[in-house]
Amino acid sequence: MRFNKLSAKQLFDGYRIRENSVLILKDDGAVENIVSLEEAGDDVQEVEGVLTPGFVNCHCHLELSHLKGAIPEQTGLTGFLLQIMQKRVFPEETILQAIVDAEQEMQESGIVAVGDICNTTHTLTQKQKNNLYYHNFVEAMGAQPAAADRNFGIYKSVYRIFSDHFSMDRVSLTPHAPYSMSDALWEKLMSFPQNGILSIHNQETEAENLWFEQKTGAFEQFFKALGMEMDFFKPSGKTSLQTYLHHFRPGHRVILVHNVYTSPSDIAFVHQAGTDVFWCLCPHANFYISRMLPPVELLMQNNCNIVLGTDSLASNHQLSIAAEIKLLQQYFPAIPLENMLQWATLNGARALKIDHQYGSFEKGKKPGIAVFK
Template structure:
């Protein structure tokens, strides 16, 4: 059987950098081995720059791609949410064309797998082409407890549409955010079959903290403007994460997304829960919406399991994990690139429960390949 032998200036295997090593692939890009250059023989293809496994985008809203350039920047989250709701009136043809273009850009940028949020079936046809692996998080929201049943039924319909095509392993019904899901709806979501992997927007804004601690701030104003009755909600006096996380079941693996206002006390709290938790950072979206970034040094010091996401083109100028890394490197030049590439590859694969095929150059895997040259990243395979 013929093999491809690739030698980069620097090989990142999903965990660490390796020098003077050759990646051996089968004809269909399945990893066979990594061997020393001295043992590799001839017919070695030289790759300039860094060679990495394909990137994992752990948080995206592909269905919002048509909103690129239509949402004002630096408004704060409550105003951002209102804009998204008000500006979603596009034709289906425009929505589907934007989805196709956005996926093509992700492929070019080296993204091989995505944790994608879906409120509709708009992305289904594109995903059926299977150019990228998707875990489809069907996002449930509904603040009014009296309509929990009807809300859940609509999400079950969307779930069925994706599950029929991809099977239950690649689909979850998941809560949108702690401030947008009533208690009855929450119970229906977390007890749904096959919900071993869940995602939730967490501590994206200081307004979330104010809402859970005091029932004040931007969310109080937003709910009032939307005509929502908030009598069923009682402030806990604690951070949002410490107020709601107990609602998850012990067996559930959870992706916490954004985490801009997460504290070291929150990290300590999560360590006591027993749940397997991954902390997804979306720095470009945080900059776009509120000019903020999470406390990266705190996550590293506490050895948190960090992964990366792009959020949507409503809140980002591109869907590129490498651009997320670049933003973090500008803000934290002391953080090793090796660590950030772990977040983008092997950690991301574990977060989406696909480490058997993605995230690292290990025998039998087909993780895709990214070439990084002069601060640019592009897909090789």
């Protein structure tokens, strides 16, 4: 048996940073051991930067990769959503080529696993090459209760196509965002039997809370712009998260994505409800759309399980978890790199329930490797 030995000044094992250590991998990429430089013997290859397990990108929309640079920055969320709807249609070959290129970019930046949102089946062919691990979150949306049956049928057919090609634990039928879901659609989705891991865009903008609290703000104009009659909608007087969280059921793992306008009382509400939640941060996307960042320290102080995502190239200049960490380091310099690397690796793997294989350098796992510089 031949071994590959990799050393770096700093080696992050999924839990902590070790100095002067050597990672020993089998030829098939399985972790054999981590030893000291003295014990490692010959043929140690030195790596420049922090050696870490492969990164887990918990939130991406690979199928939107062709929209790179198409939408200007700082439109605010509702402006961004309207532009996505107008601009996402392109010739199929353009869409497919952008998917190939974006996946390659993720691979080169050390990403090994992706929680990917799907509205279409455009990514299916590329994903079947198994270059990266994917969890496919087939997204359902529809704010009009009268259309719930029709909408559910459409998204279920996309789900069926993905589940013909991927095992059941890698496909979910998931809600898009609180403002785009009617109670009737929630009910259908939550009683869908195969769902284990779910994802939802949460509190990405202040307007989302305003809509649920008072039925005012940018979402009022948004629905008007779409010609949607929202008379049936009654504000709850509570924040978005505190309004919809009850829909999830025991056994659901929920990845809340963005959390830019999440308050201490929202976090307390989630903890009290006992929902199995991971908090996914996509700082570059928030910065792109609204020059805002999530309350990272607040989430840490409240022992929230934090994970990282890139969101799509429609609201990001690159698909790189390392770049997300660098932006966080710039604005939250007091947070240790060790914490951020754990969000990017082991926590992400736990969120997607793939930590038996990914996320840390532990004997027998095949987590892939990444280098953070």
